[in-house]
Amino acid sequence: MKEIFEILEQNGRATPEQISTMVDKPVSEVEKIIKQAEKDGTILKYKTIVNWPKLGEEDIWALIEVRVAPQRDVGFDAIAERIYQFPEVYSAYLVSGTYDLALLVKGKNMQGISSFVTEKLAPLERVQSTVTHFLLKRYKENGETFHLPKEINKRLPITP
């Protein structure tokens, strides 16, 4: 069963027929498992990884370290929830170490991100400090490499 999700994680467009052949299970069973997974939140969403810079579109990204004061009873969850609901926040994590929340923030330009930080994030009552790192270059994301080294034709077309 796990294999079905591994295949879908690699290729969200794999059809139940294709998957059924690959895992050697009837199509109806694969369909049932996928439907169930979509319903119960095992599969959250199907998305496409777009290489935006190829279209000339280049969003600005920043990694923001946030130190916050935890709250009685709810710890970090309440303030995290307050923060991650901003649409600018692409990913949010609670981390161990010298700061508490790690945010990946997306903006149209540098101005957009800095106004998010100065106007929305920093003024929040429980936020003690922020450190913003602008992303300079993306090498690998979600297991996929962006700048593949030029492929040389490695294999001979026919070998014993």
Place this chain on the structure above:
Amino acid sequence: MLNTKSAPTQARDNLISQKVTNLPPSGIRKFFDLLSSVEGVISLGIGEPDFVTPWHIREAGTYSLEKGYTMYTSNSGMPELRQELASYLELRYGLSYDPEYEILITVGTSEGLDLALRAIINPGDEVIIPDPCYVAYPANVILAGGVPILVPTGEENNFVVRATDIEAHITKQTKAILIGYPTNPTGAVMSKKEADAIAGLAKKNDLLVISDEIYARLVYGVEHICFPSLPGMKERTILISGFSKSHAMTGWRIGYVAADRRFIQALTKIHQYTMLCAPAMAQVAAIEALRNGESEVEKMVQEYNRRRRFMVKRLNEIGLPCFEPKGAFYAFPSIKTTGMNSEEFAEKLLLEEKVAVVPGTAFGPCGEGFVRCCYATSLPNIEEALKRMDRFIRKSRLKSE
């Protein structure tokens, strides 16, 4: 020899040895030349993994260069590598080989095969080989001075050689049986029962067995039978294998032989006069492969298995009946219903639809009526190749009607 007054070399007609002159060229080579003349080909004709060697192994190789491991190693191979191999064979198959005297590191499995044959063959000795088989087997036997005796196999037994068929070919000159399961080109695997029968035969007739287990790790839903692990077989089996297929390391040229001390001693004698040692960098990489490579091997096997199921199902759907290959990364469908022979099929398919497969006859006369399709290529490639093959078959049926 500078001053000898022999005739100019061009005039001599015995310039090349008889043995080599008579050696038939590889059936694959011929096809390779044809293939180079066509563009946009999807190749199912490749006999190696499409994965690049896992990064941690490449990194270990690179690091060995940076550290300056650029000298000869011991003839037998680095002690750490032999030790790792001994533990590996013990863990996987319950075999205990003494890393000092019973394991030899070779330049790929190919060298192991050559050494094994040269070490045991006296002129005229016969070596039994199932047909079809890996292209190098008969040639290696001939080069070692022996006589290859091909024993036919066919689809009725899923291309596994039967002990009774072997028995029918045993003569006073028979020295050894050379088998390679899982098999290139058919993808056949040998069951315990079939292996036991051959082991019994070897004991009864006092024959050696050379077991090429390069594809041992690529089996699907069955357990690999390591031939020397059968009762009484360790003493009379020369096990040859390597890292090319399991760890996607074809270009590193690194393999090994495990056998009884008297064999390893003999093989090492030839090895030290011809190769000296396997590449040091590849040996370091192989140590890393054995120590930390297991999860990567499993990942690749899982991926091959998905492609295998896909390819076999599609081949059957488009009218090329194919038994279920449970090992290696080849499917061996029958093309008999098309009315073409293997070479004709492969050639026309290449020219008309730009898909390369290897004619079964490249692997022996019993390969006639079959082609080898390798699924060590991406799923989209396999899908597209089979779409083209489907079109090709339908077109050729229309033409012949």
